Each structure stands twice: as C-alpha cells, then as structure tokens.
C-alpha cells in the first residue's frame with residue numbers, strides 16, 4: 001500500500017445565495033471557492049484533482065449565450081490564483097503534471113485543463129458521455145462549456161475502465177464499489193452521482209495516515225453533509241438526477257458519522273477549505 005501527499009488549493013471563486021446552497025441558509029451571498037488539489041505520488045509524480053477557474057473561462061463566457069453563465073454566478077479570479085501559477089510557486093511546471101482527475105465537466109472544475117499539455121485526463125466515461133455531444137444552449141444548461149476542453153482532449157483522455165470496478169473494504173461503507181486508480185490503493189475513485197452524471201469522488205490516503213475524501217459538488221457545504229441537509233429545491237434545476245443527489249448526500253452523511261476522522265472536502269465549501277488554504 002502506497003500513499004500520496006495532498007495540497008488543497010483554490011483558483012478563483014464565484015458567489016451564490018446561501019439559501020440556495022443549503023435549506024435554511026441566510027439571504028445573503030456566500031463565496032464558492034473553486035477548489036483544486038495537488039496530489040503527489042512517489043512513483044507517478046504530481047497530479048491534479050480538478051483545476052478551478054482560469055482565464056479561459058472568461059474568454060469562453062464573453063459572448064451570449066455563454067455570458068449568462070458568468071452573469072448567473074459572478075466569478076472572481078486573480079491571475080496568480082490560476083493553477084499553473086500556484087504550482088510554479090511550488091516548483092512544478094505545467095508539463096510535470098502527469099494526470100488530471102476530473103470530478104465532472106462543469107466549467108469551474110475543468111477551466112484550466114488546457115494548461116497541462118502532457119497530462120492524461122482521467123474521469124468516469126459516463127460523465128463525459130453525458131455532455132460531449134452538447135453545444136450552445138443545451139451545453140450551457142448543464143454548466144458545460146465545450147471550448148474549455150483542449151483540442152487534443154480525446155487523444156489524452158484516459159476514461160476509467162468501468163469493468164475495473166472492485167469492492168471497497170468495509171471501512172468505506174456505505175460506499176461499496178470503487179476504482180483503484182494507481183493500483184496501489186493510494187487513490188480510490190468512487191462514483192457520486194446526482195449533481196452531474198458520473199461525478200467522481202476521490203479518496204486519497206496520505207503518508208501521515210490521514211485520508212481525504214474529495215466529494216466535488218455532491219454537497220456544496222460541509223454543513224449539508226454533517227446534517228444531511230439538502231440545497232434549496234431550485235438547485236434541482238441544475239442537477240442531473242435530483243433523486244440520486246439525495247441518495248448520495250445521505251450516503252456521505254452516513255459515512256461522515258461512521259468515519260469522522262476522514263477529511264471530507266466539498267469543492268466549494270469556504271469554511272472547509274479555509275482550514276487548509278489559509
């Protein structure tokens with residue numbers, strides 16, 4: 001069994017009313033940071049989980065209809081926050097990034113994919129299948145901006161082999177099936193459907209014995225998981241499968257109760273991210 005080191009970072013943020021993010025939330029805007037994680041493995045080198053926003057997001061949302069995306073969720077991004085610049089501060093060049101694990105294809109998770117020219121893109125095949133043929137309004141309705149994918153995306157794509165799914169050890173209950181991404185149990189992928197088709201969560205075991213569980217947008221706030229509290233019903237409009245969303249959230253709640261030591265990281269929970277990003 002091997003382990004990885006994990007650095008939690010964020011590239012930009014948008015704002016959203018708290019009462020949309022969680023039932024009973026206040027009538028004020030809160031920040032939704034766009035988390036990405038640097039994962040360093042002794043054999044496979046540096047990898048990313050998602051990418052956050054990038055300048056490309058602003059290029060792609062300059063014109064209508066895509067401009068509506070930016071108007072609905074106003075985005076703030078300083079250039080130095082972009083993944084490639086934060087990695088450079090750590091001595092990592094964009095070409096050093098071996099793989100990018102894509103939780104799902106919403107713009108705030110994939111906007112910087114094109115900055116990593118040597119990376120393979122790892123994702124659940126049904127996640128990309130659900131959006132790949134969409135363009136214009138239909139893509140926008142799924143928060144997917146096709147122009148964010150680099151032109152050689154398909155050549156570098158490494159979708160996971162669904163036949164490689166295997167039972168997870170009982171300690172991960174109620175999650176029973178996962179994917180051993182590097183073959184050494186350091187990174188386990190788990191499907192977390194509902195928010196987006198084929199959304200992928202990632203369990204990362206670190207060298208000091210801590211386990212992180214990156215759950216992407218399965219919940220926007222850690223409070224939702226801790227109390228099994230759903231977002232406002234309006235959020236169902238953007239979820240691929242609201243019923244599965246509820247199921248996934250309930251599973252995360254149960255997991256959190258039984259394994260409180262596992263650090264669950266929802267991609268947009270400012271309170272959670274502040275504990276790691278300072």
Ligand SMILES: [Zn+2]
Pocket residue numbers: 104106195196217
């Ligand atoms: Zn999303």
